[in-house]
Amino acid sequence: MIQIDDVIVHLDVLKEEFLCDLSSCKGACCIEGDAGAPVSAAEIEKIEALLPTIWEDLSEKAKQEIEKNGVAYIDEEGDLVTTIINGKDCAFTYYDESGNCFCAIEKAYREGKTDFYKPISCHLYPIRVGDYGVYKALNYHKWDICQCARKLGKEKKVRVYQFLKDPLIRLFGETWYTELEEVAEELKKQNIIK
Secondary structure: OEEEOOEEEOHHHHHOEOOOOHHHHOOHHHOOOOOOOEOOHHHHHHHHHHHHHHHHHOOHHHHHHHHHHOOEEEOOOOOEEEOEEOOOEEOOEEEOOOOOEEEHHHHHHHOOOOOOOOOHHHHOOOEEEEEOOOOEEEEEOOOHHHHHHHHHHHHHOOEHHHHOHHHHHHHHOHHHHHHHHHHHHHHHHOOOOO
C-alpha cells in the first residue's frame, strides 16, 4: 500500500489492468449484485433534482419503486445505496436496442442536461472507497463479471488507476492524481509493480 495525503491506495490499483468492455459485458455491473450503488446524502439530493430530466428513460418498474420508496435506501450493511429493482437492477438504468445497459444519469450529463455525471461510486468502479474518518482507502474490487475488462486492460496495457483517471481527479483533484502517477512510475522503476 501507498499513501498520498490522507488516501491509502492498495497496490492492486496501480498494478492490475482493467478497461471496460461494454460490448462484452453489456453493463452488467449496473444490473448484478444484491444492493444498489453507494451514494452520499449530497448525491441523493442531486439525483432527486434530476428525476424530471431522466424520468422518461427509466423503466416503469423503476418509476414505481422510486415513487414508493425514493431514490435510495439503507442496505443490510447500513450503507446508503441507490434503489434497485427485482433485488438487483439499479433503478437508474436503461437499455439500448442492442441490450446494453446504460446509466440514465450519465446520459443526461452527456446530453448537457446536468453537471452531475453520476454517483462517484459508479464512476470509480472497480475501485471501492473505504472511509475511515481520518483517511480514505482505495481498493480494487475484483468481480467475475468484469473478466472481459481485465482481458481488454491486459491487451491494451491499461492499469486500473489509468482507466479511472477522470473519476480519481473528480474525487481528489489533478495534483493528487499527478502524484499517484509519479508514485506508480517510481514503483515500476523499483520493479515493485511490473
